[in-house]
Amino acid sequence: MNKTLDSLTLPAPTASVTDRLRYLIKLSRLTQAGFADRIGVDPSNLSRLLTGHTPVSDTFINRVVVNLGVSKPWLTDGCGVPFPRDIHAREIQADENTPRHDGRRHGAPVYDINVSAGSANLSREFTKERIIGFCDLPGINVECPIVRVRGNSMSPRLADGSWVSIRPVSDTAPILWGQIYVVVLDEYRMIKYVRRHNDPSMIVLHSDNPDYDDIELPRDAVRSLYLVETIMNFEIVI
Numbered sequence: 001m002n003k004t005l006d007s008l009t010l011p012a013p014t015a016s017v018t019d020r021l022r023y024l025i026k027l028s029r030l031t032q033a034g035f036a037d038r039i040g041v042d043p044s045n046l047s048r049l050l051t052g053h054t055p056v057s058d059t060f061i062n063r064v065v066v067n068l069g070v071s072k073p074w075l076t077d078g079c080g081v082p083f084p085r086d087i088h089a090r091e092i093q094a095d096e097n098t099p100r101h102d103g104r105r106h107g108a109p110v111y112d113i114n115v116s117a118g119s120a121n122l123s124r125e126f127t128k129e130r131i132i133g134f135c136d137l138p139g140i141n142v143e144c145p146i147v148r149v150r151g152n153s154m155s156p157r158l159a160d161g162s163w164v165s166i167r168p169v170s171d172t173a174p175i176l177w178g179q180i181y182v183v184v185l186d187e188y189r190m191i192k193y194v195r196r197h198n199d200p201s202m203i204v205l206h207s208d209n210p211d212y213d214d215i216e217l218p219r220d221a222v223r224s225l226y227l228v229e230t231i232m233n234f235e236i237v238i
Contacts, residue, residue, distance in 0.1 A: 139230060159233045
């Protein structure tokens with residue numbers, strides 16, 4: 001008989017993060033090694049974490065949240081319930097008869113990267129170590145990385161903490177005027193609408209938030225562009 005939220009005792013709000021992780025392992029009906037594979041971490045690292053030899057990092061928390069759909073406030077502080085919007089526990093339970101495709105993961109990689117701040121070398125940040133999960137949903141291009149947006153300059157179109165799927169644009173590709181891009185400059189990057197300028201050598205970067213002014217800059221100041229293909233705004237409800 002499958003274990004569900006109703007047949008397992010939820011950890012008390014005062015329990016530790018590791019207590020809640022052990023609860024999730026029991027709920028998944030996986031071995032500890034299988035659970036580690038499910039959230040994309042090394043089994044030995046998970047073992048050290050559960051025994052208190054390794055601290056629980058925010059990156060690890062994000063891996064659990066993204067891969068299992070767990071409420072971050074519940075996992076970190078015991079607030080609310082484990083699964084927002086009453087997601088049934090079967091979503092993280094293993095089906096022994098379901099093929100795992102030889103252990104290979106499918107879906108677009110989700111990176112622990114903020115694209116609305118940082119240095120110019122965005123492409124160098126797409127490393128295996130920065131992956132916190134995978135997203136396999138209709139309409140999401142599995143070849144495009146999914147990254148986080150911070151700040152309110154594109155609000156309400158892009159909420160602070162939203163996720164976007166982005167596609168690199170080659171130097172010869174035409175700019176789709178009026179579309180949202182991640183614009184990478186020498187010293188920083190930002191996410192904006194890219195609009196046509198009266199001067200062909202210039203472009204206009206426009207924010208959705210009216211409190212922010214337009215930015216005019218030379219086209220040759222842009223080091224790279226990433227077209228925003230999909231926007232994922234969501235709110236965790238507990």
